[in-house]
Amino acid sequence: MKKLLARFRRAARGSSIGYFIQPRKVRFEWQDTPIDWIPQQPFASYFINEINMILPAGEFWFCRLYNKVLPQIQDEKLKQDVQAFIRQEAMHAQAHNSANKDYLTERQIDIQRNISLMNGLFNQLLADRPLGLQLPQWSERHWDLFRLGIVATVEHMTCVLGKYALYNREWQRQGADPAMLDLVKWHGAEEIEHRTVAFDLYRHLGGSYLARYNLSLLVIAGVIGLWVDGAAHIMRQDPRYASIRPALYKPWIWREWYRTAQANNGLLPSPFWLVSQQLGYLMPWYDPLHEAKTEDALAYLQASPAAQRAQLKVA
Ligand SMILES: [Fe+2]
Ligand SMILES: [Fe+2]
Known part of the structure; x- marks a missing residue:
């Protein structure tokens, strides 16, 4: 009990990590990455x-x-953790944008519909002024806290997915494209490295334990729904899926997701596994520090080809 209370106090105080998060520059080259980047x-x-x-x-x-x-x-x-987190997340966004522009668009995939949907969600609905509405002053703090809770919940998911990516051996075993493999693993490793920041910040600014339940339901349904809907949209552009016309509301894509996760020894995380990983986040003793091993993430980040390429360019 004493230990548990000490853990609560430590987390509420501020940063729960002793190490310093390191923002890194990366550079990806997409000219050789095929659409089927896992053959x-x-x-x-x-x-x-x-x-x-x-x-x-x-x-x-x-x-x-x-x-x-x-x-x-x-x-x-x-504060330093948050500043490093901001720099890492901005680099993640730029790296994925480079894949959108120099890889998917170059291979005639329409990405605009999916990107517009995400822009609408984050730039309008979840903006400081949601859908352009000026919120009353008394509600501003609550609106910020609600949004910080969303970030903390999403960051638990990205840590879980980061672990999945970091330890995945099957992509490589099946001859996955090195650039996409590195993007996914580099991003996953940095998600592990900064896994405590969003949770620490949420608690530091007064985020409540109970709100985690509602936010968890909202976030898991939202992330999975957007992921499946977006994946269906890009699959529909491929003649191989012309007869199926994948869509969020069709059972096919859900069955295929589950089948691919089960059949291939780790090509995708199963939807059930992903949902089950939220349970730990709902426990009163949840501590993101215990969710993953920082040293494994740092070992990958030292060797990441994209990080090394960017360092060479700077040198
Ligand atoms: Fe990220
Ligand atoms: Fe993150």
């Missing part, structure tokens, strides 16, 4: 490619929101 696995390739469209608008939104609340942070170390 003969179009479903898994499209499904993972969809994250390039889902992430940038949300990550830039994290940065804007965190910059807005930065002056309210009382703990110096947490």
Whole structure:
């Protein structure tokens, strides 16, 4: 019990990590990456490619929101964590945008519909002024806290997915394209490295334990729905799926997701596994520090070809 209370107090105080998060520059080259970046696995390739469209608008939104609340942070170390987090997320968004522009668009995939959907969600609905409405002053703090709670919940998911990506061996075993493999693993490793920041900030600014339940339901349904809908849209453009016409509301895409996850020894995380990973987040003793191993993430980041390429360019 004493230990539990000590853990609560430590997390509420401010930063829960002793190490310093390191923002890194990266550079990806997409000229050799095929649409089926996992050979003969179009479903898994499209499904993972969809994250390039889902992430940038949300990550830039994290940065804007965190910059807005930065002056309210009382703990110096947490402030430094948040500043490093902002720089990492901005780099993630740029890296995925480079894949949208120099890889998917170059291969005649329409990305605009999915990107517009995400822009509408993050730039309008979840903006400081939702849908252009000026909120009353008394509600501004609640609106910020609600949005910080969304970020903390999403960051739990990105940590879980980051772990999945970092330890995945099957993509490589099936001959996955090195650039896309590195993008997914580099991003996953940095999600692990900064996994405590959103949760620490949410608690530091007064986020409640109970709100995590509602936010968790909202976020898991929203992320999975947007992911499947976006993946269906890019698959529909491929003649191989012409007869199926994948869509969010058709059982086919859900069955195929589950089948691909089960049949291939780790090409995709199963939807059930993904939902089950939210349970830990709902526990009163949840501590993101215990969700993953920072040293494994740092070991990958040291060796990431994209990070090394950017360093060479700077040198
Ligand atoms: Fe990210
Ligand atoms: Fe993140």
